[in-house]
């Protein structure tokens with residue numbers, strides 16, 4: 398995290414400025430020529446450059462440079478107290494209010510809503526008799542007034558994260574509440590808290606200065622506010638008295654705000670981004686590749702390279718020099734171990750790689766049209782119409798807020814432009830065709846009301862609705878149980894015959910490959926190692942890795958006694 402922050406020019410510059418200012422402040426007792434309150438009546442309103450008074454002296458003959466240096470310390474202490482109290486109170490209440498039961502949630506919410514209604518600066522002025530004018534006590538109270546900002550951030554993040562599967566997994570693995578909060582929840586809120594703390598430090602400094610400007614607090618304490626107030630009174634006699642503290646206060650608060658912005662860019666930008674449809678993909682490749690493919694090829698992938706930036710910005714290729722082609726009506730199986738690059742290859746064809754992905758080389762031609770470099774609008778004309786997609790996890794591809802029918806109708810209307818009534822008829826017929834026994838009921842159901850197998854049938858119905866020329870199926874049966882897998886497989890086989898679609902089938906499942914694929918491409922660590930028709934790949938695999946994959950198929954009739962086969966570079 399620190400490496401990332403320091404590599405950002407804005408963060409590095411503002412951090413350096415703040416470090417220099419606050420170190421000078423800390424050294425004030427050693428380097429300041431005078432005490433902050435040492436007055437010399439002979440030096441009243443001494444101009445800039447007076448010997449011993451480089452920035453001049455104020456209306457009481459006090460050295461402005463010395464007071465500035467000591468004021469930095471007052472600002473630092475104010476920021477430290479205000480921010481620490483806000484973070485401690487806000488984080489604790491946010492964790493408790495977000496994680497525990499409804500009563501605790503309502504109680505903390507009510508308390509913090511009440512806190513937010515209090516008039517901040519006015520309250521601090523009113524409480525002066527309580528604080529005795531001590532700016533530290535004032536900043537302590539101000540920390541409570543800042544806490545709702547942190548509380549809201551933490552509470553919302555906790556509410557979002559507490560029902561995640563990994564938090565459930567931690568719970569069932571026996572971790573106590575505080576371990577879960579510390580390990581799984583606090584790590585999520587850390588970034589946003591750091592960002593908010595930077596902004597709050599600036600707010601605390603400005604508020605303390607504002608109070609001092611108004612004369613709230615001890616006159617003995619050197620502070621930017623008190624200096625600005627004194628300079629203000631002398632504005633026409635000695636304008637620079639007003640300039641120096643204003644300038645330094647401006648530099649400190651601007652640096653804190655810019656630092657907060659830079660932290661937000663670096664820390665929030667570092668969160669893993671989900672795959673986004675329509676986010677476009679960055680292509681740095683020259684997409685012109687000699688077209689030596691057979692004219693009947695529907696999809697031709699040539700020399701495809703996909704990379705992701707590593708921690709220090711270097712590109713790591715996860716797909717290299719991939720060549721594939723699929724003819725009209727052909728079913729091509731793309732097999733390989735987990736992480737070999739199958740899904741990346743499929744996603745690049747659909748134009749849905751994550752935004753950080755970079756296509757480093759190659760070309761993807763679909764029906765003689767180059768797909769790489771198309772913008773989202775151009776891709777939208779192809780996706781869902783001519784190229785359709787069936788995902789691995791059907792449930793996560795259906796929006797839980799809408800009924801199944803409404804989601805399918807939306808897709809059909811976008812692809813075909815038919816009326817709502819026609820689209821409904823078509824969807825009901827498709828659901829029926831895809832083996833859903835009560836299409837009307839499924840049409841009116843929410844995703845959580847149907848089973849995984851039904852959800853996959855729904856998505857298959859949606860995918861084939863526009864009679865696409867190419868279907869990309871990413872492990873379409875993996876998330877389903879064995880009997881449902883067989884039914885879905887039957888359905889796919891029937892639909893392929895009926896619609897004469899080409900299919901790119903990404904799978905681990907050799908049974909599925911043997912059943913419906915005409916040809917197979919085998920991928921290993923980002924490269925295609927073997928391509929051939931299904932029969933010859935099964936009968937006589939040429940590559941050692943293909944043999945290893947085939948040898949790993951479980952045989953139901955034989956009890957395996959041999960040790961697992963391995964090849965260099967393959968993971969188990």
Ligand SMILES: Nc1ncnc2c1ncn2[C@@H]1O[C@H](COP(=O)(O)OP(=O)(O)OP(=O)(O)O)[C@@H](O)[C@H]1O
Pocket residue numbers: 705715733734735736737738739740741742751
């Ligand atoms: N957003 C990402 N950032 C960095 N690397 C990524 C990202 N997405 C995928 N990869 C890497 O790309 C490689 C190929 O991933 P891909 O999902 O294509 O594998 P796969 O063969 O489909 O695996 P599986 O069968 O498990 O889905 C993996 O090493 C993975 O770590």
